[in-house]
Amino acid sequence: xxxxxxxxxxxxxxxxxxxxxxxxxxxxxxxxxxxxxxxxxxxxxxxxxxxxxxxxxxxxxxxxxxxxxxxxxxxxxxxxxxxxxxxxxxxxxxxxxxxxxxxxxxxxxxxxxxxxxxxxxxxxxxxxxxxxxxxxxxxxxxxxxxxxxxxxxxxxxxxxxxxxxxxxxxxxxxxxxxxxxxxxxxxxxxxxxxxxxxxxxxxxxxxxxxxxxxxxxxxxxxxxxxxxxxxxxxxxxxxxxxxxxxxxxxxxxxxxxxxxxxxxxxxxxxxxxxxxxxxxxxxxxxxxxxxxxxxxxxxxxxxxxxxxxxxxxxxxxxxxxxx
Numbered sequence: 001x002x003x004x005x006x007x008x009x010x011x012x013x014x015x016x017x018x019x020x021x022x023x024x025x026x027x028x029x030x031x032x033x034x035x036x037x038x039x040x041x042x043x044x045x046x047x048x049x050x051x052x053x054x055x056x057x058x059x060x061x062x063x064x065x066x067x068x069x070x071x072x073x074x075x076x077x078x079x080x081x082x083x084x085x086x087x088x089x090x091x092x093x094x095x096x097x098x099x100x101x102x103x104x105x106x107x108x109x110x111x112x113x114x115x116x117x118x119x120x121x122x123x124x125x126x127x128x129x130x131x132x133x134x135x136x137x138x139x140x141x142x143x144x145x146x147x148x149x150x151x152x153x154x155x156x157x158x159x160x161x162x163x164x165x166x167x168x169x170x171x172x173x174x175x176x177x178x179x180x181x182x183x184x185x186x187x188x189x190x191x192x193x194x195x196x197x198x199x200x201x202x203x204x205x206x207x208x209x210x211x212x213x214x215x216x217x218x219x220x221x222x223x224x225x226x227x228x229x230x231x232x233x234x235x236x237x238x239x240x241x242x243x244x245x246x247x248x249x250x251x252x253x254x255x256x257x258x259x260x261x262x263x264x265x266x267x268x269x270x271x272x273x274x275x276x277x278x279x280x281x282x283x284x285x286x287x288x289x290x291x292x293x294x295x296x297x298x299x300x301x302x303x304x305x306x307x308x309x310x311x312x313x314x315x316x317x318x319x320x321x322x323x
Contacts, residue, residue, distance in 0.1 A: 008029070008067070008068055008070075009065055009066065009067045009068075010024075010028045010065075010066050011063065011064070011065050011066075012024070012060045012061060012062055012063060012064045012065075012066065013062060014062045016060065016062070017059075017060065017061055017062040018059050018060070019059065019060055020056065020057055020058070020059065020060075021038075021042060021047065021049065021054055021055070021056055021057070021058040021059075021060055021066070022035050022036075022038040022039045022042060022056035022057070023035055023038075024060050024066060025038035025041070025042065025047055025066065025068060026038040028066070029068055029070075037156060037160075038056070039056040041068065041070075042054065042055065042056045043055075043056065046068060046069045046070065047066065047067070047068050047069075048066070048067045048069075049064050049065070049066055050064050050065055051065075051067075078107060078117060078118060078121055078135060079113055079118055079121070080118065080121035080122040081113060081114065081118040081119060081121070081122055082119075082122050083103075083114065083116075083118065083119035083122070084119075085097055085116075085119050085120075085123055086098040086099075086100070087123075088149065088304050088306065089302070089304060091297075092126065092154065092155075092297075093153070093154055093155060093157070093158040093295070093296050093297045094151055094152065094153055094154060094158050094162070094295070094296065095120070095123075095124065095136075095151075095152050095154065096149060096150070096151050096152075096291065096302075096304050097116065097120075097149070097150045097151075097152065098147075098148065098149060098150075098306040099116060099142055099146075099147060099148060099149075099150050099288075100147055100309065101144075101145050101146065101147040101283050101309065101311070102144065102145060102283070103115070103116055103144065104116070104144045105117065105138060105141045105142060105144075105150070106138055106141070116150070116152075117135065117136055117138065120136040120152060121135065121136065124136065124154060126154065127154055127155075128154060128155035128156070136152045136153070136154065137152060137153030137154070137155070137156075137158065137159030137162075138152060139151065139152070139153055139159060139162040139163050139166060140166060140171075140173075140237060142288055143240070143243075143284070143286075145255075145283040145284050145286075146284065146286045146287070146288065147286075147287045147288070147306075147309045147312075148175070148287045148288025148289060148306050149288045149289070149290070149291040149304055149305075149306045150288070150291075151291060151293060153296070157296060157297075158296040158297070160296075161294075161296035162293065162296060165293055165294060166237060169235060169236065170293075170294070171291070171292065171293045172233070172290070172291070172292035172293075173233065173234045173237075173288065173290070173291055174231065174232065174233050174234075174288075174289055174290035174291075175231070175232045175233075175234070175242055175286060175287060175288050175289060176221070176229065176230070176231055176232075176286075176287045176289045176308065176312075177229070177230050177232055177242060177246060177253050177285060177286045177287070178227050178228070178229050178230075178253065178254045178255075178285035178312065178315065178316065179227065179228050179229075179230055179246050179251035179252060179253055179254065180226070180227055180251055180252055180253075180254055180260060180278065181226070181227065181228065181250065181251050182223055182224075182225055182226075182227075182228055183220055183223070183228040183230065183249075183251055185220075186219065186220050187217075187218060187219040187220065188217075188218055188249075189215065189216070189217050189218075190214075190215070190216045190217075190218065190245040190248065190249060191213075191214075191215045192206040192214060192245065192248055193206065193207055193208075193211030193212055193213055193214055194206060194207065194211050194212060194214040194238045194239070194240075194241060194244055194245075195207040195210050195211035195212065203240075203258055203259075204238070204239050204240040204241075204243075204244050205244060206244060206245070206248045212236075212238055213236060214236045214238040214241050214244075214245065215234075215235035215236050216232055216233070216234060216235065216236075216241060216242060216245045217232065217233040217235065218230050218231065218232045218233075219231045219232075222316075224274070224319040224320070224322070224323070225274065225322075225323070226271075226274040226275070226278065226319070227254055227274075227278065227319060228251065229316065230246075231289075240258075240259070242286060243256055243258070243259045243284065243286070244259065246259070247259040247260070253284045253285055253286050254278050254281050254284070254285045254315070255278075255281035255282065255283050255284045255285050256284040256286075257284070260284075271322075273322060274319065274322055277315060277318045277319060277322075281311075281315060282311070283311070285312055285315060287306070287308055287309065287312060288306065289305060289306055289307075289308070290303070290304070290305045290306075291303070291304050291305075292304075
């Protein structure tokens with residue numbers, strides 16, 4: 001086992017006496033990650049109290065010296081691949097990507113390679129590691145066929161800070177979506193819990209019982225008769241939240257293969273030329289257009305915007321040309 005440097009130490013004060021060891025470590029070494037990560041180090045023997053190993057739940061006493069020997073991150077089993085990236089911002093702590101539609105974020109069954117994570121492993125040789133492994137810290141995700149802004153942490157400190165911001169809902173995420181039909185109102189709030197579909201378990205749905213709170217704000221940006229361009233802001237971050245909420249209001253996202261079945265489009269009662277445009281869409285018309293967060297090191301508010309991708313611009317222009 002290799003280590004970053006010699007052990008760092010802290011002496012337990014009277015006010016800190018009685019704290020759990022894992023809580024004490026995560027509080028005094030926040031740059032290294034969460035309490036759960038502290039627990040991993042403690043169990044691995046990288047944390048000592050007066051020179052002896054202890055369990056994560058050990059209650060520290062005033063005057064005891066807690067030392068932490070932070071191990072170097074181990075190499076990831078994931079393959080680094082040279083895949084082009086549209087980098088909006090990058091420094092030693094974070095990287096903001098404008099993800100194209102069609103790019104899967106993380107390797108999984110069916111997608112062992114060719115993902116954003118594989119690309120980042122190649123692009124970022126300075127990754128300090130997340131949870132003891134040299135890999136990028138994915139703090140939120142975009143579906144494969146959703147385009148737009150995604151922030152990734154390069155080290156445990158940034159990952160912990162950004163994860164906390166997502167948990168406390170202080171990160172602002174704004175999207176643009178082309179939905180079917182003409183939305184009557186100009187703006188609104190969808191506050192409907194989301195859970196697994198009762199029959200199709202790979203789908204999510206608005207549910208009456210057992211779901212998690214999900215809140216989406218929306219505002220009409222442009223109407224086309226057969227479709228409407230919406231600006232949306234997520235107040236929570238549930239799986240498929242915007243896609244499910246748009247379907248629940250009777251206006252699923254154009255091109256969504258799961259929540260907007262193409263056979264339903266003719267029932268919109270619009271002219272054939274407009275229907276042809278909607279039917280020829282190759283992916284869900286959803287784009288993460290704006291992202292705002294507090295930088296984990298400088299603590300400055302960072303705001304980024306990503307322009308609409310060419311395929312969405314083409315669809316919108318084709319609809320405008322009909323009018």
